[in-house]
Amino acid sequence: MRETPGAFPSTPGEPASSPPESSQLSLSQAVWKRKAEYTVPRKIRIKIGTWNVAALPGTEKDIGSWFVYGKGISESLSILSFGDKTGSEDFEDVGHQEARRSKKRSTTPLHDTGLVPGGDDIGLYVLGLQEIVDISSAAEALKPYNDPHPSRKWKRAVEDALPPGYVKVAEQQLVGLYMVIYAAPAIAPTVSSVSTTSVGTGLMGYMGNKGAVIARIVLGESTSLLFVDCHLGAGVEKGSLERRNWDASQVLSRARLDPIYNSGGELEEGSDSIGHEDFAFWFGDLNYRLEDLPGDDVRRLLMLHTKNEYRVDEPSKRKIDAELALSAPDPTDKDNIFQASSSIHSTSSINTSTTLRASEQLDPSLDPASLKTTLESLLPHDQLHAQMRSRKAFHDGWREGPIDFLPTYKYDVGSVGMFDSSEKKRGPSWCDRILFRTRKDKQAYEQKVKEEETARKRDQEMKAHGIDDPAVNEEEVLFDYDPANDGVDDEYDPDADTEDQEKIPPDASPADRLHLEYYTSHQRVLSSDHKPLDATFTLIYDAVDPDLKAKVHQEVARELDRAENERRPAVTVIVDHHTENQSNSNSSTNHEGVDFGDIRFDNPKTRNITIANTGRVPASIGFTDRVVLADQSAGAAPPWLRYHFDRPNDKTSSSSDSQDVYTLEPGDAANVELVAHVKDINLVRLLNKGTAHLEDVLVLRVNNGRDYFLPVRATWLPSSFGRSIDNLNTIPEGGVRKLQYQSSNQDTAGVKWSAPREIFRLTEAVEHLIERVVAEWGMRSAMDERPPWENDIGWPFSFSETDRDRDEIVPGDKLEFQVREALDCDTPILESFSADTPSTDRLQAVARTLLSFLQSLEDGIITKDLWAELEASFIAREQATPPLSMSVEEEKLEILDVMTKIPARSTAFTFLVGMLGKVVREIESAVQEGEKSAPSRKLLDAYLDLFVDLLVPAPFLLGGPSPSASASAKERKIRMGRRRRVVEVFFQG
Numbered sequence: 010m011r012e013t014p015g016a017f018p019s020t021p022g023e024p025a026s027s028p029p030e031s032s033q034l035s036l037s038q039a040v041w042k043r044k045a046e047y048t049v050p051r052k053i054r055i056k057i058g059t060w061n062v063a064a065l066p067g068t069e070k071d072i073g074s075w076f077v078y079g080k081g082i083s084e085s086l087s088i089l090s091f092g093d094k095t096g097s098e099d100f101e102d103v104g105h106q107e108a109r110r111s112k113k114r115s116t117t118p119l120h121d122t123g124l125v126p127g128g129d130d131i132g133l134y135v136l137g138l139q140e141i142v143d144i145s146s147a148a149e150a151l152k153p154y155n156d157p158h159p160s161r162k163w164k165r166a167v168e169d170a171l172p173p174g175y176v177k178v179a180e181q182q183l184v185g186l187y188m189v190i191y192a193a194p195a196i197a198p199t200v201s202s203v204s205t206t207s208v209g210t211g212l213m214g215y216m217g218n219k220g221a222v223i224a225r226i227v228l229g230e231s232t233s234l235l236f237v238d239c240h241l242g243a244g245v246e247k248g249s250l251e252r253r254n255w256d257a258s259q260v261l262s263r264a265r266l267d268p269i270y271n272s273g274g275e276l277e278e279g280s281d282s283i284g285h286e287d288f289a290f291w292f293g294d295l296n297y298r299l300e301d302l303p304g305d306d307v308r309r310l311l312m313l314h315t316k317n318e319y320r321v322d323e324p325s326k327r328k329i330d331a332e333l334a335l336s337a338p339d340p341t342d343k344d345n346i347f348q349a350s351s352s353i354h355s356t357s358s359i360n361t362s363t364t365l366r367a368s369e370q371l372d373p374s375l376d377p378a379s380l381k382t383t384l385e386s387l388l389p390h391d392q393l394h395a396q397m398r399s400r401k402a403f404h405d406g407w408r409e410g411p412i413d414f415l416p417t418y419k420y421d422v423g424s425v426g427m428f429d430s431s432e433k434k435r436g437p438s439w440c441d442r443i444l445f446r447t448r449k450d451k452q453a454y455e456q457k458v459k460e461e462e463t464a465r466k467r468d469q470e471m472k473a474h475g476i477d478d479p480a481v482n483e484e485e486v487l488f489d490y491d492p493a494n495d496g497v498d499d500e501y502d503p504d505a506d507t508e509d510q511e512k513i514p515p516d517a518s519p520a521d522r523l524h525l526e527y528y529t530s531h532q533r534v535l536s537s538d539h540k541p542l543d544a545t546f547t548l549i550y551d552a553v554d555p556d557l558k559a560k561v562h563q564e565v566a567r568e569l570d571r572a573e574n575e576r577r578p579a580v581t582v583i584v585d586h587h588t589e590n591q592s593n594s595n596s597s598t599n600h601e602g603v604d605f606g607d608i609r610f611d612n613p614k615t616r617n618i619t620i621a622n623t624g625r626v627p628a629s630i631g632f633t634d635r636v637v638l639a640d641q642s643a644g645a646a647p648p649w650l651r652y653h654f655d656r657p658n659d660k661t662s663s664s665s666d667s668q669d670v671y672t673l674e675p676g677d678a679a680n681v682e683l684v685a686h687v688k689d690i691n692l693v694r695l696l697n698k699g700t701a702h703l704e705d706v707l708v709l710r711v712n713n714g715r716d717y718f719l720p721v722r723a724t725w726l727p728s729s730f731g732r733s734i735d736n737l738n739t740i741p742e743g744g745v746r747k748l749q750y751q752s753s754n755q756d757t758a759g760v761k762w763s764a765p766r767e768i769f770r771l772t773e774a775v776e777h778l779i780e781r782v783v784a785e786w787g788m789r790s791a792m793d794e795r796p797p798w799e800n801d802i803g804w805p806f807s808f809s810e811t812d813r814d815r816d817e818i819v820p821g822d823k824l825e826f827q828v829r830e831a832l833d834c835d836t837p838i839l840e841s842f843s844a845d846t847p848s849t850d851r852l853q854a855v856a857r858t859l860l861s862f863l864q865s866l867e868d869g870i871i872t873k874d875l876w877a878e879l880e881a882s883f884i885a886r887e888q889a890t891p892p893l894s895m896s897v898e899e900e901k902l903e904i905l906d907v908m909t910k911i912p913a914r915s916t917a918f919t920f921l922v923g924m925l926g927k928v929v930r931e932i933e934s935a936v937q938e939g940e941k942s943a944p945s946r947k948l949l950d951a952y953l954d955l956f957v958d959l960l961v962p963a964p965f966l967l968g969g970p971s972p973s974a975s976a977s978a979k980e981r982k983i984r985m986g987r988r989r990r991v992v993e994v995f996f997q998g
Contacts, residue, residue, distance in 0.1 A: 036718070039565045040558070041273030044231060047557035050549050051229065053132035053196060054526075059238065059292040059441055060541035061139040064185070065422065067112030068536040069162050073170025074115045075541050076136060079123035081531035083425065086315065088373065088381045089413040089529050091124045103425045104323035107535065110423045116535040125527045126545050129172040134191040136167060137222075137238030139294045144185040144240075150211060150218035152184065160187045167191065179224040183207035184217035186293075188224055188238040199552060202227040204267035210242075210256040221260040221293070225286065230272050232550035235286040237264075239293040245304075245436070250392055253296055254402040284405075284451065288523055288548065291407065292443040294539070297393035299416075304436020307387065308428045309333055311415060311437055314380050315426025325427055332430065381413075388412060391439060406450030409442060410528030410544060417441040417530050417540040425533055441530075443544040447523050522549040563601065566718060577714040578628035580673070583619040584719075602720030605685040608703055609833075610693055610728040611861075612826050613686035618719070620681060620709070622673035629659065630679075631670045633710040647705045649687045650721060655680040670712070685723050690865045693731035729767050729832050733867040737765035738913050744835030764916035767832050771859040772924035774828075774838045778852035779805070779928050783935045785848055797849060798932045803951040805849075805856040805928075824854035825861075832858075863921075863959040870918055870960045871908075871991075878907050883987045900994045921960060922995040925952055929996060949996055953989055961988045 058076040062068040074080040084091065101118035110116050141159045142149050160182050167189065168177075174194035181188050186207070192200055204225045211218035221239035228234060239260060242252035261283050269280035279285035299307060312329050319326030373379035388394065393409075396402040416437035419429040429435045526545040534541050584603055605614050622628045632645040632652060642648050645668070656679060658669040673679055685703070687693060695701035703723035708716050727745045729737065739761055741747060786796050797804045824846065831841040842851050863870070871879070882903055886893040895903070908915035929948060 036566060036569060038273035038275065039569065040562050041271055041275070043561050043565065044272070047554055047561045048229065048231060048551035049554050049557070051552035053228070053548050053550065054126060054130060055133045055135065055546045055548055056126070056131045056543060057135045057137070057236070057290055057292055057443055057546070058541060058543040059137045059294070059443060061240070061294045061441060061537065061539040062141060063537050063539065064140050064143040065537055069166040070113070070115045071117060071534050071536050072136070072163065072166045074117040074121070075531040075534050076167070076543060077127050077134070077170040079125035079127040080121040081117040081533040081541070082124045082529055083318070083532035084124070085318065086380065086426070086532045087414045087529055088384065089527065102320070103318045104320055104325070106533065107325060107423060107425065110535050112536070118533050121533070125529065125543070129193065132193045132196045134167070134171065134175070135236050135290070136189050137236075137292050138163060138187045139240040140185045141187050142185045144218040149184060150216055155182045155184065157182065163187060164189055179203050179205055179226060181205035181207055181222040181224055183209060183220055183222050186217070186220065186222045186238055186240055188222045188236065190224060190226070190236065196228070199229050200226050201230065202233070202267070202269045206264055206266055208260045208263045210259045214259070219256060221264070223264050223266065223283070225266050227269060228550050229552035232288070233269065233280070233286040235283060235289040237283070237289070237291040237293070239291065239295065241294070241296045243296045245298050250396070254396060257402050287448050289446045290443065291403070291445070294440050295393060295442045296440050297391065297396070297442070298438040298440070299387060299390045299436060300392050300395070302387070302390050302436070305434060307436050308434065310383060312426065312428060314383065315415070318426050325424060328430070329427060384412065393439070393442060403444060404454070406446045406454040407444045408446060408450060409444050410525045412439060413528070414530040415532060417542055419538050420540065422538050423535050425535065429538070441539055441542045443528065443542060445523065445525070445546070570715060578622070578626055578711050579624035579714060580628050580630060580711055580717070581621045581623045582709065582717055582719060583621065585617040585619070587616065600720070600722070602722065603683055605703070605721070605723035607726050608685055608687055608723040609726050609826070610730050610829060611688045613684050614723070616683045618681050618683065619678050620673070621678040622675050625675055627675065628673045628714065629670050629712040630673060631658070631668050631710055633668055633708050635706060635708055646707060648689060649685060649692060649703060650705070651684045651686065653682045653684070668710070683721065687725070690731045693728060693865070694867060696725045697727055697731055727833070728829070730829070730862060730865040731867065734765060734870070734913050734917065737767060738762050740766070742835060745833050764913050764920065767862060768917045768920050770832065770838055771855060771862065772920045774855045775852065775859060775924050776927045777839070778848060778855060779931045782848045782852050783931045787935065796935065798935070802947050803955055805853040806860050806952070806955050824850055825858050828854050828858040860955065860959070869962050870914055870921070871962065872911065872914065875907060875911060875914065876961060879904060879991060880984070880987055882907070897994055897997045904991055904994065918960065921956070922992060925956065926996055949993070953993060957989050957992050961991050
């Protein structure tokens with residue numbers, strides 16, 4: 010049975026059903042309840058962009074200009090105020106822009122400086138695209154999988170346009186729908202609980218040609234944001250409107266996300282579905298149209314405005330004028346909106362010029378020919394607004410900013426203002442929309458529905474009692490109510506009970522923290538038949554202040570400590586703080602736990618703590634298992650940390666599962682030595698990549714007492730060990746430490762070196778030192794001392810594996826540490842030794858470091874593909890009739906010819922075999938000068954045993970043909986021989 014956190018542990022002698030656990034989770038919950046004390050308001054700008062690209066080539070060329078830098082807005086075709094921002098004086102005119110349009114470059118106007126916020130002013134970029142593939146194709150619509158290839162060019166286009174440092178935090182694709190979210194460098198670390206999903210509502214109600222992609226993130230541990238990019242059913246036919254509403258309802262009901270667990274470990278109810286987030290944004294091609302208006306009339310009405318963008322002699326101007334003239338309606342038709350508006354437009358300019366002075370400007374809201382008046386006459390016919398008012402779709406709190414721009418659909422591709430001139434002549438509509446909702450918006454709607462339901466039930470009850478029946482005897486009515494007159498003189502404060510009516514739960518987002526700054530289309534983008542649309546929001550959310558949270562964490566821990574029963578055993582933990590120069594500027598001496606400071610690979614560091622029994626009864630103490638996450642190693646300490654008490658334990662059980670317990674009498678104290686030692690190369694790789702950290706909490710269990718939580722941390726100094734060849738090639742001058750606060754684990758930074766400089770420097774040092782050692786040994790007068798290569802045939806590379814299992818540092822380890830430090834800091838290796846260090850010790854330290862370095866390589870020297878090609882050449886020679894024989898030089902050339910296909914590995918291989926050849930030759934020359942038999946074969950075999958596995962991984966580990974059981978031993982021996990031959994041939998000739 011699992012123990013309840015905070016309950017009394019089993020007393021000694023009692024059988025424990027499971028190992029003791031700490032109450033760390035309850036501590037986290039207590040800290041979470043005080044989140045208001047460690048969160049601070051932070052303002053962030055969120056830009057949401059949506060665009061139906063109609064699967065047209067070249068549309069990706071425009072994405073950076075309009076979405077990231079706010080270009081392509083037509084001030085004259087929008088009634089939105091852009092404040093002090095205005096276009097440049099040499100802003101390209103519409104005619105020239107349309108004439109130079111190309112699929113190979115952006116279609117936005119030249120010299121456009123952008124009118125809406127962009128660049129690094131934005132904290133979150135959220136892009137939703139529709140029809141990145143041709144969804145009208147059955148082959149695409151019915152694909153049982155998402156083809157990621159089309160989305161790559163969009164992702165690449167966005168990343169090329171974004172300022173440096175922005176991080177992709179989420180993306181999701183569903184056939185032609187694609188959404189991607191990027192966060193600014195300061196925001197990305199605060200993003201958590203990322204979850205994405207998709208809902209198909211297309212063919213048969215489930216295919217992905219229509220539907221939505223959804224992403225949910227959490228900012229600052231407490232503010233959840235939901236984004237929905239959709240493409241709803243198209244068409245103006247009967248039933249299309251209901252299908253759009255149905256599509257939206259399916260997205261709401263079927264979308265499922267990963268649940269959110271807050272920092273206290275508690276599940277947030279409903280967080281796996283839409284409707285429980287703090288802020289939601291729904292955007293895309295919603296496909297709602299203008300109803301009850303002839304499409305041709307709307308086209309001509311709007312083109313009365315767009316034609317003014319062109320000069321008289323430009324093709325688009327003539328095309329629009331010709332269509333307006335050709336489609337001129339009957340002047341006697343008073344109900345035709347185009348005829349009425351056309352008459353107004355034709356007389357407005359005359360009247361305006363004759364009645365207004367140059368300094369005067371008619372209010373657009375009073376001007377019947379203004380764009381504002383035109384838009385206001387069309388918007389009452391918008392289907393989306395009508396569905397929201399009638400509560401058939403997007404009615405539960407969803408809002409939209411003012412529509413101050415032309416309909417975004419449908420235009421001739423390549424045109425600024427020519428609405429669909431094809432045979433279908435589709436009516437313009439605001440198909441592309443961006444809606445938003447706060448938690449308060451949804452709660453206010455739900456409260457309103459609840460009040461309406463209560464009023465409806467009350468009305469039904471009144472009718473049931475006949476109160477509203479005129480036949481009821483007036484004498485039976487206690488009072489009558491005249492809604493036209495009663496209550497007129499009553500003093501009623503409408504805000505008096507608003508607080509009660511709109512009371513928001515404590516976990517809800519603060520009211521009015523979301524502000525819409527801009528909502529506009531980019532009319533001057535020409536590459537699609539839809540105009541892109543974006544909205545910029547300002548959001549104030551609660552961000553976690555790490556220092557404040559740490560302070561609250563400490564206070565909570567102390568409060569929990571004080572709440573424990575004072576009669577329980579009590580101890581005091583004293584940490585031996587060390588002061589040293591550390592590379593991490595965030596390291597603080599105020600840290601109450603154990604801080605090891607800078608930690609390097611395979612360089613143990615020791616700290617001490619004292620545990621004193623300050624209570625009145627004996628205290629049985631011991632470190633117990635930590636509460637860990639699924640990907641963490643269980644146990645009392647993390648793998649990189651060991652602890653040693655200065656006394657034997659009390660454990661009487663021989664079971665390895667039982668915890669070590671040490672008893673302290675009152676007034677007694679125990680010293681505990683903590684050793685941080687990072688030597689597991691898999692952990693080194695994770696630390697180098699930044700996906701693991703040297704930070705944990707030890708739990709000191711006091712039987713029948715409370716738990717003590719001891720934070721331990723260290724600052725990892727990046728190491729050249731544990732990396733790949735490709736990654737090592739990108740390390741700049743100055744060594745890997747220069748990349749300490751950069752993303753040095755990426756292999757996309759570009760090749761800087763022909764081979765890892767670490768291999769070159771180590772082999773060069775070995776070659777220099779072996780020559781020096783042999784020369785020094787030859788000058789010694791004492792002949793009774795045997796040279797080291799006679800005592801150890803694998804010298805100077807051999808060492809005992811047990812050396813790596815100890816935590817203490819011996820002189821040889823110190824020299825190897827100096828070599829590793831020189832590699833990581835890009836300082837001369839030979840200058841890292843003190844002047845009195847013997848050459849033999851220097852050589853052995855460098856040689857062993859080289860061996861360890863090769864063992865740590867993430868992908869070895871010869872890859873699987875290279876070995877497959879090398880082995881194929883062996884097999885071809887062996888199976889030839891008769892078998893082909895090659896000279897040593899021909900074998901070398903054949904091997905090097907294969908290796909040169911990956912130059913960095915070929916160069917590294919050449920350095921290593923060249924160095925080994927140098928060592929063998931120097932030792933052989935020393936033996937021959939001593940008039941002893943040359944141990945060439947033994948020496949060669951010893952070196953091959955050490956290096957073959959490092960240079961050429963065993964073939965049975967890399968796959969290949971699987972021999973039968975009867976031939977497996979023989980086949981294994983043959984393949985091992987081939988592997989050995991690849992290295993051995995370079996010692997011959």
